[in-house]
Amino acid sequence: MKIRVDFLIHIERNKSTYADESVLLQIQCDVIMNRDRHLCTWGLNYMNPEQTLLNPDLPVPLYHQLKNVMLEKIQKGQWSAGFCIPTETELMNMYGISRTTVRQAVTALEQAGYLSKKQGQGTFVKSGRLVERLGRLTGFAEEMLQQGYVPSAQLISFEEVKDVDRMNDRGLFHIPQLPKDTSWININRIRLADGEPIAVERSFWPKDIADLLQQEDLSSVAFYTVLERNGIYLQEADENIASINAGREDAKHLKIQVGSALIQIERSTMDTNRRLIEHTYTRYRGDRYIYHVKLRR
Numbered sequence: 001m002k003i004r005v006d007f008l009i010h011i012e013r014n015k016s017t018y019a020d021e022s023v024l025l026q027i028q029c030d031v032i033m034n035r036d037r038h039l040c041t042w043g044l045n046y047m048n049p050e051q052t053l054l055n056p057d058l059p060v061p062l063y064h065q066l067k068n069v070m071l072e073k074i075q076k077g078q079w080s081a082g083f084c085i086p087t088e089t090e091l092m093n094m095y096g097i098s099r100t101t102v103r104q105a106v107t108a109l110e111q112a113g114y115l116s117k118k119q120g121q122g123t124f125v126k127s128g129r130l131v132e133r134l135g136r137l138t139g140f141a142e143e144m145l146q147q148g149y150v151p152s153a154q155l156i157s158f159e160e161v162k163d164v165d166r167m168n169d170r171g172l173f174h175i176p177q178l179p180k181d182t183s184w185i186n187i188n189r190i191r192l193a194d195g196e197p198i199a200v201e202r203s204f205w206p207k208d209i210a211d212l213l214q215q216e217d218l219s220s221v222a223f224y225t226v227l228e229r230n231g232i233y234l235q236e237a238d239e240n241i242a243s244i245n246a247g248r249e250d251a252k253h254l255k256i257q258v259g260s261a262l263i264q265i266e267r268s269t270m271d272t273n274r275r276l277i278e279h280t281y282t283r284y285r286g287d288r289y290i291y292h293v294k295l296r297r
Helices: 002-013 021-033 038-047 062-075 088-095 099-111 140-146 164-169 207-214 223-229 248-254
Strands: 115-118 122-125 130-133 151-160 184-193 196-206 234-245 261-271 276-285 289-292
Touching: 062 099, 088 099, 099 115, 140 151, 140 196, 151 207, 184 207, 196 207, 196 248, 207 223, 223 234, 234 276, 248 276
Parallel strands: 130 289
Antiparallel strands: 115 122, 151 184, 184 196, 196 276, 234 261, 261 276
């Protein structure tokens, strides 16, 4: 009975994946009436017409084989972003494997950033990772817009830097020795793409530039655009890239577990007058962000 119930739930969730509505309705009626026990099996096969049988004789573990089958469906677009994948019971019956094997495969894809579980709803395919290409001096908003996402931000704090050593002691990041002949302002924001938290941005700006930024809506403004609008043009930046684990504060802002993998980008930006106008630490979710580098020889 449970197999029939799970199958019906899956059909309801994914009606849009069936091209022929009459076939869908026939499957539903046949399963409900239980005219033939084999109809359930046929329905599951119909749901996955390109079913790949797993081979227990291969040296590759079954869960890894299943993971590769599911990953291929995601990468080929058969399971697009937002698609609710078959339930554990459905996958068990489709491939003749144990619940433990299914869970291992799904967990592996979750940890790799391809799937996301929603309690009481199912397991869904996540949006692809956001890609930033190294070698171009752009901001978060520009990168997101170029990839078709709507960028936004949530302001955490806006404060004057009075004691660098005290801020370093907080352990969130290490502030370099900023030029002492300038007053500096620290602006901390959560960066979002289509409303989803992607990164925590902690930036330091000379006070005269921070005053310009403060006049804008810090929940939506692209800092570099404001600078150029005021005649301040960027020339170059140095970046250091490191992998770190999320602490309690970053985890809270990004809605992830403590210890999750983050990509930290430390950037120092110079304007066309060779003045240091920005020092920023941005910590991106490792499951949602990837950096692309193209090398030539």
